[in-house]
Structures are given as structure tokens and as C-alpha cells.
Amino acid sequence: MQQLEIHNFLIRYFQANECQITENGPGYLTVQLSIELDKELMNRPFYWHYLEKTGGVANPMKLTLITNPQIAPENIKGEIIHFGSPRLHQIFQSTKKLSSYIRLYENHQNNQQQTPLLPWLCMNVKISYQCDRKRDIFKSIGLQLINGQMVEDFHDRLQNVKLTPKIPDYSFTLSPLVKPKSGLSRIENYLKAVIAEDDHSWAEDARQRWEKDLQLLHHFYEDAEEENESYETEKRALQEQYEPKINISFINGGLFYLTDKAV
Amino acid sequence: MTVQIEFDSSWQDEFLHRIENDGPWGNWELFKQAVGVEKHLIIPDFEGLQAPSHLPNLTPLPHQLETAKQVIENMNGKAILADEVGLGKTIEAGLILKEYMIRGLVKKVLILVPASLVTQWSYELNSKFFIPAVSQRKSYVWEQCDVVVSSIDTAKRDPHRDIIYKQDYDLIIIDEAHKLKNNKTKNYEFVQSLKKKFCLLLTATPIQNRIEEIFNLVSLLKPGHLGSETAFYEKYKRDARSLNDNEHLKELVNKVMIRNRRADTGIEWTKRHVETIPIAFSPQEKELYEAITELKSEGDWVQTSAFSVMTLQREACSSRESVFYTLKNMLQKKENPTKAFEDQIQYLISKVEAVTTNSKAEKALELIQKIDDKVIIFTEYRATQMYLQWYLKQNGISSVPFRGGFKRGKKDWMRELFQKHAQVLIATEAGGEGINLQFCNHIINFDLPWNPMRLEQRIGRIHRLGQEKDVMIYNFAIQNTVEEHILKLLYEKIELFEKVIGDLDDILTKLDFGSIEDHLIDIFGQSCSEGEMRIKMENLTSMIDLAKDMQKEDSHAAAGNS
Numbered sequence: 019m020q021q022l023e024i025h026n027f028l029i030r031y032f033q034a035n036e037c038q039i040t041e042n043g044p045g046y047l048t049v050q051l052s053i054e055l056d057k058e059l060m061n062r063p064f065y066w067h068y069l070e071k072t073g074g075v076a077n078p079m080k081l082t083l084i085t086n087p088q089i090a091p092e093n094i095k096g097e098i099i100h101f102g103s104p105r106l107h108q109i110f111q112s113t114k115k116l117s118s119y120i121r122l123y124e125n126h127q128n129n130q131q132q133t134p135l136l137p138w139l140c141m142n143v144k145i146s147y148q149c150d151r152k153r154d155i156f157k158s159i160g161l162q163l164i165n166g167q168m169v170e171d172f173h174d175r176l177q178n179v180k181l182t183p184k185i186p187d188y189s190f191t192l193s194p195l196v197k198p199k200s201g202l203s204r205i206e207n208y209l210k211a212v213i214a215e216d217d218h219s220w221a222e223d224a225r226q227r228w229e230k231d232l233q234l235l236h237h238f239y240e241d242a243e244e245e246n247e248s249y250e251t252e253k254r255a256l257q258e259q260y261e262p263k264i265n266i267s268f269i270n271g272g273l274f275y276l277t278d279k280a281v
Numbered sequence: 282m283t284v285q286i287e288f289d290s291s292w293q294d295e296f297l298h299r300i301e302n303d304g305p306w307g308n309w310e311l312f313k314q315a316v317g318v319e320k321h322l323i324i325p326d327f328e329g330l331q332a333p334s335h336l337p338n339l340t341p342l343p344h345q346l347e348t349a350k351q352v353i354e355n356m357n358g359k360a361i362l363a364d365e366v367g368l369g370k371t372i373e374a375g376l377i378l379k380e381y382m383i384r385g386l387v388k389k390v391l392i393l394v395p396a397s398l399v400t401q402w403s404y405e406l407n408s409k410f411f412i413p414a415v416s417q418r419k420s421y422v423w424e425q426c427d428v429v430v431s432s433i434d435t436a437k438r439d440p441h442r443d444i445i446y447k448q449d450y451d452l453i454i455i456d457e458a459h460k461l462k463n464n465k466t467k468n469y470e471f472v473q474s475l476k477k478k479f480c481l482l483l484t485a486t487p488i489q490n491r492i493e494e495i496f497n498l499v500s501l502l503k504p505g506h507l508g509s510e511t512a513f514y515e516k517y518k519r520d521a522r523s524l525n526d527n528e529h530l531k532e533l534v535n536k537v538m539i540r541n542r543r544a545d546t547g548i549e550w551t552k553r554h555v556e557t558i559p560i561a562f563s564p565q566e567k568e569l570y571e572a573i574t575e576l577k578s579e580g581d582w583v584q585t586s587a588f589s590v591m592t593l594q595r596e597a598c599s600s601r602e603s604v605f606y607t608l609k610n611m612l613q614k615k616e617n618p619t620k621a622f623e624d625q626i627q628y629l630i631s632k633v634e635a636v637t638t639n640s641k642a643e644k645a646l647e648l649i650q651k652i653d654d655k656v657i658i659f660t661e662y663r664a665t666q667m668y669l670q671w672y673l674k675q676n677g678i679s680s681v682p683f684r685g686g687f688k689r690g691k692k693d694w695m696r697e698l699f700q701k702h703a704q705v706l707i708a709t710e711a712g713g714e715g716i717n718l719q720f721c722n723h724i725i726n727f728d729l730p731w732n733p734m735r736l737e738q739r740i741g742r743i744h745r746l747g748q749e750k751d752v753m754i755y756n757f758a759i760q761n762t763v764e765e766h767i768l769k770l771l772y773e774k775i776e777l778f779e780k781v782i783g784d785l786d787d788i789l790t791k792l793d794f795g796s797i798e799d800h801l802i803d804i805f806g807q808s809c810s811e812g813e814m815r816i817k818m819e820n821l822t823s824m825i826d827l828a829k830d831m832q833k834e835d836s837h838a839a840a841g842n843s
Contacts, residue, residue: 150358152324237512270315
């Protein structure tokens with residue numbers, strides 16, 4: 019992420035959370051936090067607890083973030099934000115947490131004409147291949163809950179669709195024929211099938227490394243009397259180090275009601 | 282190939298719940314951002330390093346990046362990092378730790394370091410790597426914090442040990458790991474019982490001398506890598522000289538050890554210029570020195586005293602204040618002093634009082650004025666340190682004191698003062714490990730330390746990565762004194778100032794002759810007379826010469842074979 023990307027990301031994050039950006043200068047921004055975001059980011063539970071008990075006037079903090087020290091005014095005081103800074107990662111986490119579940123409708127322009135909207139189930143996931151190393155794959159799957167059509171890169175396709183949280187006038191939603199619960203397991207099965215097709219020599223290699231170290235370990239403790247505690251500990255450590263695993267974790271997802279030509 | 286797939290179902294349950302309750306639903310803008318963030322944080326490949334893009338304020342050197350990559354990709358996260366001093370082992374360890382944390386392979390970390398380095402380690406991990414490392418001070422820290430820095434002595438003690446054994450560590454880092462070369466010690470046993478999924482052992486002294494030490498250290502990291510104990514000693518004799526004797530063993534060890542050398546890093550190191558500045562005593566100073574030297578003939582006086590005559594001689598070469606301080610102490614500590622003893626001391630004190638100037642201090646002042654830049658003065662004695670500060674102030678030169686005993690915060694503050702406001706830093710202890718002063722390139726060795734290894738540490742404060750200028754070292758020596766003799770031995774015989782100790786150690790490894798540090802401590806700490814010192818020193822230098830010759834022959838032989 020470039021510094022400018024980070025700057026724009028922060029602006030969008032605060033605006034989406036209804037905080038007022040009081041200053042937006044070159045390489046820095048100052049934001050008046052809302053009460054919700056102060057609680058979310060500033061880590062001062064005692065203050066908020068105290069305020070609730072005493073009924074005082076809430077005074078959420080202002081936050082100045084410097085996204086590019088080189089072009090920011092010299093006298094500005096604030097937190098320097100870069101791709102590795104804990105504050106940015108805290109905001110990343112918060113972004114995810116605040117938008118795990120969603121439901122939106124296509125804001126179509128079919129004037130005064132009754133328009134059916136089809137239900138889609140969307141899941142954005144991260145697949146991780148993990149042994150003593152790791153790599154990730156991003157997948158965005160959409161499942162139409164009427165005819166069971168499955169679409170990849172669903173999130174990208176949605177970028178061209180106008181969406182709104184309220185159902186537009188002259189629109190009605192079709193009831194899903196596939197229940198969301200079974201839709202979820204359809205996607206799960208699909209992902210597993212995709213994974214099964216993939217090349218898993220990484221796992222094979224990891225198992226070989228594991229086996230090799232296991233033999234060395236065994237050899238080392240050969241002389242020792244049985245039931246050696248260190249041996250068992252080391253054996254467990256090797257398993258944790260090498261055992262190949264695949265994790266599918268959720269980023270976010272939800273229900274989208276779209277016209278039939280939307281995606 | 283079947284690999285177990287974990288499917289996180291917590292999201293689904295909550296999702297179905299929200300459908301039933303018609304919300305609450307998230308914001309589209311944030312939803313899109315979350316996906317964007319996740320795409321950025323995805324790790325596309327098993328190989329390569331992600332850490333550097335997370336660390337904009339740190340520019341790792343090529344050998345540090347290469348080391349981190351090697352450890353993760355080819356050593357599966359278990360390695361001995363044995364770089365020469367000053368090449369940044371801490372940075373390498375930090376990079377590896379950060380990489381594993383970014384990849385989500387490591388969460389819980391235990392870092393065991395010498396007690397004096399605990400604060401510094403956590404400070405560096407926090408400030409340079411944005412890793413929330415915590416110094417262990419309360420016992421709940423073990424359980425509640427993910428990255429804990431502690432001394433091994435604390436960790437192995439109850440109640441900590443049992444709590445630590447219950448933790449599930451992903452990575453264990455041990456600094457100064459060469460202290461674990463003996464497998465009969467409690468520390469070794471403690472580390473051996475820890476579960477080591479990923480593990481880094483850091484050592485500046487390469488496993489050098491005994492094959493036994495190599496076996497113990499490697500077996501700690503990766504049991505069985507060198508075979509079982511019995512099989513290993515059947516193959517290699519326990520008292521075999523060194524690693525270099527056996528190519529096969531060397532190759533095996535290199536699979537788990539990385540050792541970068543200054544010469545291989547391709548970094549241009551600035552030069553060291555050493556200048557010995559001979560100084561003459563004033564008549565009164567000379568009288569004091571001679572009065573002390575005469576004590577030697579009065580044998581029983583020396584034996585009954587805890588302080589050797591040589592201590593006093595060396596102090597006389599530094600300042601009258603340091604002599605006075607020692608004399609006062611001698612008088613106070615002596616139980617039932619005899620009249621003769623008291624008279625003797627009083628006599629010396631009168632000689633001290635007769636001294637009105639300090640020739641070295643005058644020379645130092647002159648030199649500092651000429652340099653007209655930042656200077657560090659090292660002295661062994663607190664009394665000299667205080668005197669010098671006063672003396673320089675009298676002459677309009679600002680200075681700050683520095684002692685190893687200062688707390689971390691004070692050390693940093695003094696460093697800051699020196700960098701921004703003062704011209705001179707007067708330090709009594711180079712062992713102020715981890716204070717880096719590379720913005721300064723002049724050192725005055727006002728007197729010599731008891732342990733000449735400290736000379737290397739002194740110089741190491743400024744001659745390190747980041748030093749842009751040549752380093753100037755001025756050694757003060759009073760003519761015709763013990764000091765001058767010591768300096769000659771160190772400087773002329775073994776070129777101690779110009780050589781890095783590691784090189785000398787490597788040379789001596791050839792002979793299985795022990796570390797140079799042990800020899801120097803013995804020579805300078807235990808010798809009763811200058812004569813003894815000189816003879817021992819000559820022995821050492823001839824050993825070094827012999828080893829150097831052997832090394833040359835080796836390289837000739839190697840060249841001949843190729």
C-alpha cells in the first residue's frame with residue numbers, strides 16, 4: 019500500500035463511520051472521532067465506564083494521523099501511519115469487524131416498472147495453505163439462490179452495480195429457493211472441490227521435511243530409556259512446525275438482491 | 282494427497298442469525314474496504330519476505346535480508362545466527378520474527394537474553410519492528426502477553442518455570458546462546474525442555490573450540506541433527522580440536538548455522554586510526570608514582586593488602602583523585618591497622634596532596650580543542666571521571682557522564698544530551714552495551730581497562746554500522762610507567778586495536794588454545810608483576826604468530842589443490 023492509498027483509505031474509513039474530517043492537508047489528516055469510533059480505537063474503557071456512571075458529557079478525541087512526514091507541515095503533531103504501523107492494522111481489523119455482514123439491493127433505474135430482484139449469497143474468503151510456511155488465496159464466490167448459479171470473482175463484478183441498503187421503489191425480492199444455510203454448504207463444497215484440484219506438492223514436501231526431522235529426533239533419543247519427556251515435547255513441536263493444513267477463513271459476505279442482468 | 286481442511290463456521294452461524302433478525306447490516310463502503318485490505322494483506326507466495334514492506338523506517342542490509350530468507354526457506358525456521366559482532370544479529374532475528382508474525386505462523390514468542398539486555402530488546406522490537414514485546418516483570422506477563430523478553434535466570438526459576446512450560450510457544454529466541462554450550466547446566470536443561478517449534482540461537486562467539494560444544498548447541502536446536510550422543514562421539518573424538526578438522530561435520534553444522542563476516546558483507550567499513558600519545562609526568566606526579574612503586578619492596582605490606590600495588594600504579598597514571606579514593610578505602614576497610622600501615626598511607630596521601638596538576642587532563646583538553654568535534658573519553662575510574670568533568674567545565678567545555686550502571690532511560694537521555702548539546706562524553710564503562718554513538722568518531726582512552734577485551738567494546742560503540750567517518754583512537758600513556766608497557770604489548774605485539782577480536786579468536790581456534798579474552802584477563806588481572814605480565818604476553822603473541830603461520834600454510838595448501 020502506498021502512502022497516498024493509505025491516506026485515502028483512512029479518509030474513506032472515517033467518513034464511512036460518520037466522523038468529521040476537520041483537516042485534510044498534504045500528508046496528514048485530523049479527524050473528530052465519533053463516540054463509537056473513540057470506543058473502537060482509543061482503548062480507554064475506564065473513561066467511558068466513568069462517563070456512563072457519572073452521566074457526564076462525552077468528549078470523544080480528535081486524532082491526527084500523518085501519512086507522509088515528508089510533505090506534512092513540520093509543526094504538525096500526530097501519529098505517523100505506514101503499512102506496518104499497529105494503528106493502521108487496528109483500523110484494518112475494525113474495518114473488517116464493522117462490515118462482516120451485509121445486505122444490499124440493486125438501485126436500478128427501471129422507472130415505475132415493477133422489477134424483480136434475485137437473491138445472491140456472497141462469501142469472501144481467504145484460503146491459507148500452511149505448514150512451516152504459508153500462502154493465501156483470496157476467493158469471492160457468489161451463489162444465486164434461485165437457480166443455484168455459482169460465480170467467481172463476485173466482489174469484482176459487484177463494483178459495476180449501484181447498490182443501496184433500502185429496497186428501491188417498484189421493486190420486489192424473490193424468495194430464495196435455496197435456503198441460505200444450504201447455500202453456505204454448497205459454497206463450502208465448491209471451495210473444497212477447487213482446493214482438491216490444486217497442486218499440493220507443498221504439503222508433500224512439508225511431510226518429507228517432517229519425516230526427516232522425526233527420524234533424526236528418534237535417532238537422538240534411541241539410547242535413552244523409554245518415556246522420555248523431551249522426546250515427546252520435541253515430537254509435538256515437529257508436528258506443529260510441519261503438519262500441512264488448509265484453513266478457510268471468512269472475510270465478509272452477505273445477501274445481495276440484484277436484477278437479472280446485473281452480474 | 283489429502284490435507285485436512287479447517288472451515289471456520291462461526292461466521293455462518295452469526296450470518297444466519299442476522300438474516301432471521303433482519304440485521305444489523307454493515308456499511309457497503311466499509312465492506313469494500315475490508316476486501317481491499319484483505320487483498321493487500323494476502324501472502325501470495327510461500328517464498329520471499331513480506332516484512333520489509335511493513336518496516337519503512339528500517340533499511341536492512343543485504344546480508345541481513347539474505348539471512349532471514351535463508352532461515353525461513355532453507356532452514357525451516359531453526360537456526361544458529363553466529364554473525365561477527367556488529368553485523369546486526371538482532372535485526373536478523375527481528376526480521377525473521379516479523380516475517381513469521383505477518384504470515385500468521387507465529388503468535389506466542391519467548392525471548393531469552395542476558396538480564397542487562399532485556400529492556401533494550403523489547404525497546405528495539407517495539408520501535409524498529411512494531412512488535413509489541415514486553416519485558417517480563419510480573420508473573421502474569423507470561424500468560425497474558427504474546428511476545429515476552431526475559432533473562433534466562435529469571436525464567437528458569439520458580440514459579441516462572443512451571444508457567445513457561447505450560448505456554449505454547451511458536452518461536453523461541455535465545456541471545457548469547459554460546460553460554461549454553463555445557464549440557465550439564467541448569468540453563469541447558471531448562472532450554473532443552475522448552476518446546477521449540479521455531480527457534481533462533483544467537484551467538485557472537487562462534488562455536489569454536491570444542492567439538493563437544495558444537496554438539497550440545499546443535500542438539501539443543503535440532504536434536505539428532507548430529508546424531509545421538511554415543512554415535513557422535515564414536516565418530517568424532519570428544520577432544521577433537523575444532524570444527525575445521527572435519528569437512529563433513531562442518532557441512533552438517535552449516536546447515537543449521539549462518540555466520541556472516543565483516544569481510545563478506547561487502548559493506549565498506551571505515552578505517553581505524555590508532556595514535557599513541559606519550560605524556561610526561563609533572564615532577565610531583567612522578568614522585569607519587571615512584572612512592573607507590575617503592576611499596577613493592579615492602580613485601581608483607583603488599584600481601585596483607587587486598588589492593589595490589591599495580592592497581593595503585595595504574596591509578597597514579599590516571600588521576601590523583603583515583604589514588605586518593607583507593608587509599609581512603611584501604612584505610613577504612615583494614616581492621617586494626619598497624620601504625621606502620623597508617624603511616625604508609627598517610628605518607629602516600631601527602632604525596633597525592635602535593636600533586637596540583639594532571640598532565641593527561643591538560644593533554645586531553647588540548648586535543649579536544651584541536652579536534653573541535655565530539656569526543657568520547659573512556660576512563661576506568663569514577664574519581665577520574667568526576668575530576669575530568671569538573672576540569673573540562675573549568676575550561677569551558679561541556680561534557681556528560683556515562684556509567685554502565687545508569688538505567689536505560691538515563692543512558693538514552695545522556696546519549697541525547699551528548700548528541701545535541703555537549704562536546705564530550707566521559708564514560709567509565711564501555712559495557713554500556715547497546716548504546717550506539719556512531720555520530721562521534723573520536724575516542725580518547727584516558728587509561729587502560731583491566732580487561733583489554735573492553736577496548737574492543739569501547740571502539741565498538743562508534744566503529745559500527747552507520748559510522749561514516751574513519752575512527753580515530755587516541756591512547757594516552759605516561760612514559761616509563763606500567764601503562765606504557767601494557768600499551769606496547771597490546772598494540773605492538775598483537776595489534777589489538779586494529780584487529781577485531783573475532784579474527785584473533787578464529788586464529789586461535791586453530792590451536793585449541795582457548796579464547797583470547799580468557800588469556801588477557803589472566804595476564805592483566807592475575808599477574809603480580811610487570812615481568813610476569815611481559816612473559817605471559819610474549820607466550821600469547823608467539824602462539825598467535827604460530828597460529829597465523831599455520832593458517833597461511835592451510836590456505837597455500839588449499840590453493841595448491843584447486
